[in-house]
Amino acid sequence: MGSLLNFTAFFSILIVVFLCQQSSASDSSSSSTMHTNTWAVLVCTSRFWFNYRHMANTLSLYRTVKRLGIPDERIILMLADDMACNARNKYPAQVFNNENHRLNLYGDNVEVDYRGYEVTVENFMRVLTGRHETSVPRSKRLLSDEGSHILLYMTGHGGNEFLKFQDSEELQSHDLADAVKQMKEKKRFKELLIMVDTCQAATLFNQLQSTGVLAIGSSMKGENSYSHHLDPDVGVSVVDRFTFYTLAFFERFNIYDNASMSSLFRSYKPNLLMSTASYRTDLYQRWLDEVPVTNFFGSVMETIITDSPYVLPAKHLIDLKIQTSSEKSYNRRTLEDSGIQQELIIPKSADTQVSCPFSQIWNTETEWLVSYGLLLMLPLVAFASWLSP
Numbered sequence: 001m002g003s004l005l006n007f008t009a010f011f012s013i014l015i016v017v018f019l020c021q022q023s024s025a026s027d028s029s030s031s032s033t034m035h036t037n038t039w040a041v042l043v044c045t046s047r048f049w050f051n052y053r054h055m056a057n058t059l060s061l062y063r064t065v066k067r068l069g070i071p072d073e074r075i076i077l078m079l080a081d082d083m084a085c086n087a088r089n090k091y092p093a094q095v096f097n098n099e100n101h102r103l104n105l106y107g108d109n110v111e112v113d114y115r116g117y118e119v120t121v122e123n124f125m126r127v128l129t130g131r132h133e134t135s136v137p138r139s140k141r142l143l144s145d146e147g148s149h150i151l152l153y154m155t156g157h158g159g160n161e162f163l164k165f166q167d168s169e170e171l172q173s174h175d176l177a178d179a180v181k182q183m184k185e186k187k188r189f190k191e192l193l194i195m196v197d198t199c200q201a202a203t204l205f206n207q208l209q210s211t212g213v214l215a216i217g218s219s220m221k222g223e224n225s226y227s228h229h230l231d232p233d234v235g236v237s238v239v240d241r242f243t244f245y246t247l248a249f250f251e252r253f254n255i256y257d258n259a260s261m262s263s264l265f266r267s268y269k270p271n272l273l274m275s276t277a278s279y280r281t282d283l284y285q286r287w288l289d290e291v292p293v294t295n296f297f298g299s300v301m302e303t304i305i306t307d308s309p310y311v312l313p314a315k316h317l318i319d320l321k322i323q324t325s326s327e328k329s330y331n332r333r334t335l336e337d338s339g340i341q342q343e344l345i346i347p348k349s350a351d352t353q354v355s356c357p358f359s360q361i362w363n364t365e366t367e368w369l370v371s372y373g374l375l376l377m378l379p380l381v382a383f384a385s386w387l388s389p
Contacts, residue, residue: 036147038299040065040075045156045165047080052236055083056097057155057243059105064250068298072111081115097239099231128179146187151296158198177207184210193296197242199224202278215280218242223275241273262288
């Protein structure tokens with residue numbers, strides 16, 4: 001009887017070790033997920049004419065990420081949208097971020113997803129977590145996945161661990177941390193960059209705990225975030241300092257440059273910002289020198305040119321499509337895997353070959369049998385050992 005108890009204890013330990021290995025393998029698989037797409041969520045939390053610069057900040061970032069390759073369908077833009085047609089605006093239907101008026105930010109290709117009183121803390125939280133009502137269209141949803149890199153940019157008025165939304169409600173630091181935690185658990189991003197331009201911006205990151213998150217704020221606790229310059233014609237400030245120098249960095253930047261996130265962070269000089277840009281990097285697993293800025297601000301796909309056709313391994317030939325041709329005595333089969341296409345010319349006689357259903361089932365179930373077959377056999381071995389004299 002004692003030997004049976006010992007064997008039972010050994011069997012229990014074996015199961016625990018196996019489950020731990022499975023869990024670690026799952027975590028490793030999640031961390032090794034490839035970067036497949038890039039999204040941007042750009043939020044202006046202010047309204048009213050005297051906050052003109054906050055809308056200009058957001059539209060400037062909107063123009064930058066579009067120029068660097070992120071399409072409109074992957075940008076969520078939240079604006080009060082009350083500046084272009086404001087009665088005080090000397091330049092109707094136009095918004096500028098510089099007193100030279102060379103660039104109209106409010107051009108023909110601005111797609112605002114949430115405008116006016118739709119810019120609320122509730123809608124912001126719903127965008128991040130994906131908890132929408134069924135009536136919300138796809139254009140207003142952040143349809144990211146576990147391979148997504150997301151840029152979250154916010155500008156407005158804030159304080160110690162809060163950001164005001166249109167002078168009527170506040171987003172607290174723990175609200176942001178909870179939303180990011182939900183996103184992580186629901187596999188809505190691989191890496192997330194949070195960029196905030198407001199007073200005491202860095203305090204908004206204090207409650208963050210989710211891995212894969214990189215954060216930067218325009219000012220530390222107790223510091224203000226200042227505007228850059230006033231436009232005499234418009235009559236108000238047109239851009240904030242932190243956003244202005246972010247734009248200056250990207251205006252010098254070519255989409256094919258290898259500029260890293262560390263070079264962007266180093267470009268923020270306290271004497272220029274009149275505040276201290278603060279970073280949160282402890283939740284981020286990679287060295288910033290190795291992370292291109294296009295990982296968050298652009299959408300670039302590397303193209304590799306080879307001298308000869310690329311032959312896919314047999315295990316990757318998973319999607320076989322047959323196209324019959326009436327003019328020739330052969331069929332053309334197109335193999336598609338992850339966007340790579342290869343054409344094989346196969347004699348017509350090959351059509352008569354039919355794969356064995358048992359072999360297909362065996363291929364799909366082999367891994368499952370290997371993983372759990374041993375565990376299914378152990379109770380039988382234990383029972384047989386107990387019955388033996």
